[in-house]
Amino acid sequence: MSALPGFTPISDRIFLRDGAPGPVAEPPSDSAADHPTTIIIFGWGDGLPKHVSKYADGYHKLYPKARVLMVISSIFAAIYDSLEQRTKSMIPIIDTVFPVAADDARERVLLHTMSNTGGIYAAAALNAFKQRHGEDKALPHFLSVSDSTPGGLEFSTEVGRWSRAMALGTAKWFPWPFAVTQGLWWAFLHTVNLIETAVGREPSGKYSCRVFLENSMATPRAPRLYMYSKADDLIGWEDVEAHAAVAQSRGYTTVLERFDNSPHVGHMRMHPERYWNAIERCWKASMALEAKS
Template identity: 30%
Template sequence: MSSQEESEFIKLGADIYLRKANEEDAHDKQSPNIILVCGWMGAQLRHIHKYTKVYEQVYPGATQILIQNRPSFFWSTENTRRKVIAPAVEVLEALGTIPPQSPSLIMNSSSAKVPRILVHSFSNGGAYSLITLGKIMASRAGSSSPLKSSRFPCAIVLDSSPGGSGLSNAIHAFTTLIKNPITRVVAKVLVCLLYVYGFFVGPFIGRRTALQKVRDGLYNPRVLPWVDERTPRLYMYSRADDMVPWEQIREHAERTKSLGWNVRTEIFEDSPHVAHARTHPEQYWGAVKRLWDDALDVAHTKEESN
């Protein structure tokens, strides 16, 4: 991370970063005031910041929360994953997305504004972080009624996920960043063993693989406390993706749409995995902006119907 980026983002935990909004632009009621970015597995911060920089320019009045995803996140225990995500949960709680419980929050919840939330998740790693976050927030809300999605605009971007449940996809995803050839071979063997365990032993003991959890978790219309079937959801994927088969993403999108959810897709022909914005920036960011406009329309329609 550059020195400038370090000054803009506050490190809240091992993998959680916060950039506070530009208060001069916070008066814009048509833009998101919270942007949650869930990075892809193994992504370096300098690569994720290519997206946060665009958001800083397009929506300068938004507080940005960045969740980095390490490969170990997939193999960790549920308790460990929750500890990693916990700082992001506290920030979102302080920003008014669920009724606050902790008296010592990073931000003053009494001054929290009505949330307008844009969630941007990358690949299966980002989706796994997102699903874990949602589970924690649902448990923290407990018997308290979380803010209903009808009260404020919200939208979800799913870049290059869910999918990649095959063995070759798993090997590629978990070993492509390993430079040492010996370590890579060891990692491939480990992935193969875990794959066999997950798909042949797991079902008999009632356990699902991480990728199965990602796929099934995104079928939950309330994957986050403030969203539901009406929340605009955008699937972005490429036919040239060699890590997550585009057919699996399309299948997931088509099924959620058949259930009556508010779903749209943006298809790219030649961009690599999680590189659609780099390859086709106008198409990519245009789709994100249209999604947010849809979120505003949905929230306005709900208010009129209440």
């Protein structure tokens, strides 16, 4: 595992910044009392730690006393690994944030999910929480931020986008043209789809979208902020809005922040002020709702 300044690795794909394992201490009676205590960032597929960590830097400016956990994953693993494997890989997050108490009132968790790979591992973390603390428990959190996710689920119409995303992350490994790399991943995805159909295994993307719409898995206590773009060539804006509409119908408070010209997971880079303002605004709204409950 490569070293990442400011972070401590707690597994082969999870990094911890500015915090120690275990429940946080009782927050001080100042402005930080309404800030997140823990922020969990599920990075996009094949995102390098040094790039994903820029989001941790942004959160540190907003909430300097919050600890940040950052998850780095490959698209290949997100698609190929079983639910059991994905869940096992997220157990260190649960053991770090909720090692004993399944509903520690001192924790104010913010989930930040990026692209479909991030969503797949965020869903695995929800499942890991249940495995550790009981089927009647949903991972406690107060805001869920979805950046460039979720996309469509119909294999025949989405395989082109998925194979392109995988090619973008791996093209540097191969000497041949980009189109060849995408074609190889297209063939790989078709093979995985055939196997999953034959054995009756639920695809990871479908699983993640499904559980994030189930109150028993993803608590409706947490509002949903969707940040997406009409210029995203990997995730259709219509698919994001369709997911948000279903979430709204199932009791989730949803906020849509649509950009017009930013690429896939590029909204923060192109529109940093608007991006972080949206997160801060939604977090404050969530705390206001919690104060009234």
